[in-house]
Amino acid sequence: MARFFRDNGLTLALGAMFLGSLVGMVLTGQSAYNQELVAHGQAGLDLPAYLVSGNFLSALLENWESEFLQMAVSVVLTAMLFQRGSAESRDPDQPDRDNDVVWWRHRYPVAAWLYERSLGISLAILFLLSFVLHWWFSLLATNEDAIRHGQPAGRLMGYLLDPKLWFESFQNWQSEFLSTALLVVLSIFLRHKGSPESKPVAAPNSHTGD
Secondary structure, eight states: OHHHHHHTHHHHHHHHHHHHHHHHHHHHHHHHHHHHHHHTTOOOOOHHHHHTSHHHHHHHHHHHHHHHHHHHHHHHHHHHOOOTTOTTSOOTTSOOOOOOOOTTTTTSHHHHHHHHTHHHHHHHHHHHHHHHHHHHHHHHHHHHHHHHTTOOOOOHHHHTTOHHHHHHHHHHHHHHHHHHHHHHHHHHHOOOTTOTTSOOTTOOTTOOOO
C-alpha cells in the first residue's frame, strides 16, 4: 500500500484537491444562488436541484473548457515552437527529441499518426466537448434568469452569437494563456528544486528543457 501511494502520490493529491475544490464550489455556489433566488421572491434550490441547474453546470464547464484548451494548446505548441532557456520548451538546436516511431507505422499509417498525436487530440476533443456543454448549460442558466424576469427564452443557435457566452469563455481563456506564458518565461530565470517543471538549479538561463 505504501508503494502504491508513493508511485501515485501526485495523481492522488491532485485528485483530492480537485474533489475538495468541487465540494467547496457546490456548497458556496448553492448558497449564493439561493440568495439570489430569495431576493427575487423565489424558493431556493435543494442540493440535487442545484447540481443539475444551468447556473452550476455552466460555471463548472466553462472552467473545464478553459483548462482543456490551455493544456491542448500547450501540448501542440510545444511540439512546434521553441523558447530558448525555458524548461517548458525543447532545445531549438536539438529539436528532434522523438526519433522513435511505433513499429506498426508502415502497416497502419493513419492509426500510427493518431497515436503519435493522441495526447493533443484527446485534450482538444475534451475542450470541444466542454465548450458545447458550456454553451448548452449557459443558455439554460440564461433562460432560467429570463423566466424569473418575465422575458422570453433564447434558442441554442441564437445563443452562440450572444456576447455573454463568449465573455464567459474569453474571461477564462485569457487567464490560461497568461499563466502558461508566464510559466514558459519564468522558468528561464527561476528554479524550483526537485520539480520536473524546472531546470536543474545550477543550469544556466540559456539551458533549454528540463
